[in-house]
Amino acid sequence: MRIGMMADAYKPHVSGITSYIDLNKRALEDLGHEVYVFTFGDLEYKDDEARVIRSPGLPLGETGYYLSLRYKTTAKKLLQTMDVVHVHHPFLSGRLALSYCRRKQIPIVFTNHTRYDLYAQARLPFMPEEVSQSLLQAYMPDFCGAMDLVISPSEGMKKVLRKYGVESHIEVVPNGANLKPFQTARPLPRADFGFTDDDILLIYAGRIAPEKNLEFLLQAFAGVARAIPNAHLLIVGGGQKEHVEEIKPLPGELRIANRVRFTGMVPYAQLPSYLAMCDAFVTASVTEVHPFSVIEAMATGLPIVGIDSPGVGDSVTDGVSGLLAAEDIASFTAKLTLLCLDRNLQKRMGAEAKKASEQFSIERTTKIMLGHYSRLTQTTKPVKQSLDERLMAILEEFLK
Structure with a gap:
């Protein structure tokens, strides 16, 4: 099967969507399928994998995203030879999928990976919440209605899509992860970082970005640190320079x-060993849909402390594989303190987390996704183009 993954951004941009595409591409290729990634970006970038097709675009600052309304002609023609296309961003890539693929009767799958409402609040704080909600409610129902299949990685995100007004059928398919490197990870020596075996070592691994709520996490940890003298927090990852420079002084301000x-970015191959060195994984993000970082930490055998919200709340069972708090610093601090003080609870929840992570194995989720792809290639029927799709096609011809 020839499968086209369409995304507004791909490597070297670091994100959960990039990781999802990379991992699923390799899993599908291992099963003998041809998988292409269609994206925008620097045409001079040297990809370390085959079949990544880039079209030029206008870079949007340091975000890793590019703005473009069309693919180059060779990319468009190649896309139209796919058996199925899978869209991972609904705006630029989503509109191009409709324009290029519907007329060729190619089935289109869309996975909603992102809480666009909360990302808008984090990235565009000047935009009133009502405006971002209204825009999503105006766009998402029709867009999803034009898809052959809409996928949500979690039940929580499915409910969010319903709040946007999406009435289309939605399949829940969890994000798959390659669990083996995490299940078998050897911990790094704590002494190399100045920690002892008696220290309680908490870890956050992920992007340093406004939507990750790290200021909240640091404020909560400050309360823990005052009560527990041997508790430490390791923050693994990087982000946009401007936000990293805002976050790094906070521990000093909180004493x-x-x-x-802060470790900065570390090679992904070393991440399992960083996780295995620690006692628990912590996150205060409420923008997740189905977080790889949480699943990978669970596979390593770490209990999770997070906020009860879509994504994290769908992955962690409160009181079993971790502890979930309200989005309230006092509540989060209390839960985190409880886990730090009870070594037996850490071990028990860590074992349950490792067991629970099995449902998110890439082998299982790839099999489910392939079933959907196969069904769609056999059942998709010709669809009459809408007016905006016909206008896009005319614009494409004009811009040639």
Whole structure:
């Protein structure tokens, strides 16, 4: 089967969507399928994998995203030879999928990976919440209605799509992860980082970005640090320079600078060993849909402390594989303190987390996705183009 993954951004941009596409592409290729990634970006970038097709675009600052309304002609023609296309961003890539693929009767799958309402609040704080909600409610129902299949990685995100007004059928298919490197990880020596075996080592691994709520996490950890003298927080990852520079001084302002360590970006192959060195994984993000970082930490055998919200709340069972708090610093601090003080609870929840992570194995989720792809290639019927799709086609011809 020839499968086209369409995304507004791909490597070297680091995100959960990039990881999803990369991992699923390799899993599908291992099963003998041809998988192409269609994206925008620097045409001079040297990809470390085959079949990544880039079209030029206008870079949007340091975000890793590019703006373009069309693919180059060779990319468009190649896309139209696919058996099925899978869209991972609904705006630029989504509109191009409709324009290029519907007329060729190619089935289109859309996975909603992102809480666009919360991302808008985090990235565009000047935009009133009512405006971002209204825009999504105006766009998403019709867009999803034009898809052959809409996928949500979690039940929580499915409910969010319903709040946007999406009435289309939605299949829930969890994001798959390659669990083996995490299940068999050897911990890094704590002494290399100045920690001892008696220290309680908490870890956050992910992007340093406004939507990850790291200021909240650091404020909660400050309360823990005051109560537990041997608790430490390791923050693994990087982000846009501007936001990293805003976050890094916070531990000093909270008087916990000697208890928080920023590692910066680390090679992904080393991440399992960083996780295995620690006692628990912590996140205060409420924008997740189905977080790889949480699943990978669970596979390593770490209990999770997070906020009860779509994504994290769909992955972690409160009181079993971790502890879920309200989005309230006092509540989060209390839960985190409870886990830090009870080594037996850490071990018990860590074992349950490792067991629960099995449902998210890439082998299982790839099999489910392939079933949907196969069904769609056999049942998709010709669809009459809408007016905006016909206008896009005319614009394409004009811009040639």
